[in-house]
Amino acid sequence: MSVLRNPWGKPRFLAVMTGGYIIWSVLPVLIAIGFAFNDGRSRTTWQGFSTRWFTGETGSVLHDPALRDALGHTLLLAVICVAVATPLGVALALGLQRWRGRGSGTVNGLMLLPLVTPEIVMGVALLLLFLQVFGGIGLGTDAQAIGQITFTLSYVVVIVRGRLVSIGPEFEEAAADLGAPRRDQFFRVLLPLLAPAIVASAAVAFATSIDDFVVTQYLSSDASTTTVSMLLYSSARGAPTPALNAIATVNLMITLLTLAFAYLVYRRFAGRDEATAVATLEV
């Protein structure tokens, strides 16, 4: 078959490849979600539909203390992470945007480092840091939160800076020109224009925190600091029940909903392409 036979025809080969890839990548996730609703204890044999692993009396996400606590701890870390990383990241983004002197390029590069550093390297480094330098903090919730903030901060900075670049300096100049002092230039003009990026970056930080395993695992102390991802990892080889699938499903839903929310908020104000870039940043 000649490729040149019909240059206007649809590239069927590419369509098949793409479709195949999508099925291959989504199928395991769908199967895992499916078995979260299994009526039996098996994670491989379908025994009818039920929501017992979500809300049942025993061993469900809602009633099993281990599962419930893991979900609670995951959400706690995510909330702390968002509450700290978002304002800090916005401030850093503003500072980096304004700073045009010597060294600004280096710092810009360094801001991106956590995004490309293998997480295992970051995890080990942070572990050593908390064990040997900041022994006072110790391992546990504080260390986990600090660890997560360290790299989610980069996402916030990248998203907010992207928006700052597309906003440009002239709205602030226009505000100054109309008589607004620095404070008002920020609160009356820049902040409202940045709002979608701030919301989106908070959502990405939230989702990143929930999904994180390596750093959170390294900096955990005891069972009370177990997150969902850690639980999934540790009990995968024990005696797993579909409750694990159920809690993974809950986790996944929270992540997806947060990112969808970020995408919608961002698209409302900025362009569709920019929003897609932001929403897929985390995934």
Next chain:
Amino acid sequence: MDGEIHLEELCKKFDDFVAVDGIDLYMPPGEFFTLLGPSGCGKTTTLRMVAGFERPTSGRILLDGSDVARVPPHQRNVNTVFQSYALFPHLDVAKNVAFGLKYHKLSKDERAKRVGEALELVDMTEFARRKADQLSGGQQQRVALARALVLRPRVLLLDEPLGALDAQLRKNLQVELKALQAELGITFVFVTHDQAEALTMSDRIAVMNGGRVEQAASPKAIYEEPDTVFVADFLGVSNLLGAKAMGPDGGACAVQVGDRTLRAQQGATEARGEVKVMIRPERIVVEPHANEGEQRMPGMVERSVYLGGAYEVHIRVLGGELLKAMVPNDGGAFATALEPGAAVSLHLPSDALRVLIQTEPEEPDEDAVSMAAAEAAQPPR
């Protein structure tokens, strides 16, 4: 009268790039003053310094006598209409216009009244509740104008405000802007690279090039009596002939062009040596080849461009230079007979010939200009 600007020795350097190179300008109160020049000539940087967005490297900016060069923009009694309008997208039209009134001590009623008046002035009352991004370019331009004028500034700065509009709308707004300025009596400082726009609207034009002012004068003087080769070339179509000046000759200058000697009454008539002689196409009289004599040069038509009301005839004269002449399309047989190859005689009246001394080195090369343009478009902050 308020709204008088003096720029004294004003300089602005961005790292190694000199954007504005020590300019002195006087902008009289209540006039429509235009800064005209090509991209990267420093006109926008000059305007931004007057607005307060750029801090001068040196020099003074006197606004009604007091130096404002170190005053931050929000404390200057000047307002700007931006090239992209910079309307706040999160606010509606009325709130955009009211934005700056917060910093004037006004009652709520007064504020509403001023907003209403400003919107009426630019004929945008019915759009008060629209968001900025729901407006067309021309409408945004009007709102930007209202937002600045509502504060009753002493000087209004306009940075190529018509640049983003289509030709027809541009023409209408040129007339409207000029009328508005005359009505309000506020000093307008207008930046443009469009020479036709500058000639139409301005009371006074400063032609800038390479960070310096080449000439500041009325549109008529700028067009008809350019001081420099750059000004002559930048405004309209000019014929610039290389010539040798041989000194004054009874109120005129004798110049040798090719093997002919002409008399030029305008410009640097005292000059001697290598000069440029300039004549506008509409001042060249194309005559039948038989006409010989004073102030005449033989030539051959290379092409004739039909412009509707006239023909622009390109004529190669003896000595190799190409001249453009306007021949009115008056229905006569002569104009239509100017086919390529036709031999003609050009009459260059001595009162239309202008001697220009070429002081500047040749125009900066392409790279330097485009670099300068890029710098001007994104001045480092």
